Amino acid sequence: MFRRTGPTDCTIRWNEQEIPARAGEPLAAALLAAGVAGFRQTAVTGAGRGPFCLMGACFDCLVELDGVPNKQACMVSVTPGISARSQDGARIAGE
Numbered sequence: 114m115f116r117r118t119g120p121t122d123c124t125i126r127w128n129e130q131e132i133p134a135r136a137g138e139p140l141a142a143a144l145l146a147a148g149v150a151g152f153r154q155t156a157v158t159g160a161g162r163g164p165f166c167l168m169g170a171c172f173d174c175l176v177e178l179d180g181v182p183n184k185q186a187c188m189v190s191v192t193p194g195i196s197a198r199s200q201d202g203a204r205i206a207g208e
Contacts (some may be wrong), residue, residue, distance in 0.1 A: 115145040123193035134191045141167060141174050141186040144197075152176050152186055153200040175200045 121133035127144060134143035141164045144152065151161025152174045164174040169188045177198040178184040186197070 115142075115148075117146045123191065125191060125194065126196040128198055136191055136193055138191050139167070139187050140176070140178070140189040140191055140195070140197060143191050144186060151199065156201075 117133075119135075121135050123134055123136050124131045125134045125140070125143060126132070127147070127149060132143060132147040132149075134140075134147075141152070145164065150163050152164065153162050153176065154160065155162060162173045164187055165171045166173075167187045169185050172185065174186040175182070176184055176186045177200050178186075178189060179196055182200055184197075189195075
């Protein structure tokens with residue numbers, strides 16, 4: 114569904130795998146371009162969820178970024194070498 118139209122200039126880590134990216138692009142865009150559809154799993158059914166609005170309103174793209182949960186992948190800019198993981202369940206309260 115999504116694909117890159119130009120070259121990448123860095124890599125990021127997603128669930129312990131190297132993924133090509135462009136510095137400055139939204140993390141959600143880098144993941145979608147790499148074929149990642151599910152960014153988190155729901156708390157009740159474990160169903161995969163991915164970006165819905167791509168503008169920070171829906172919280173479906175929550176990830177754990179460099180060890181910190183509840184980061185919206187659509188609102189985080191890629192920096193070379195960042196490490197992100199899928200987040201299990203709902204938003205973690207207080208984070």
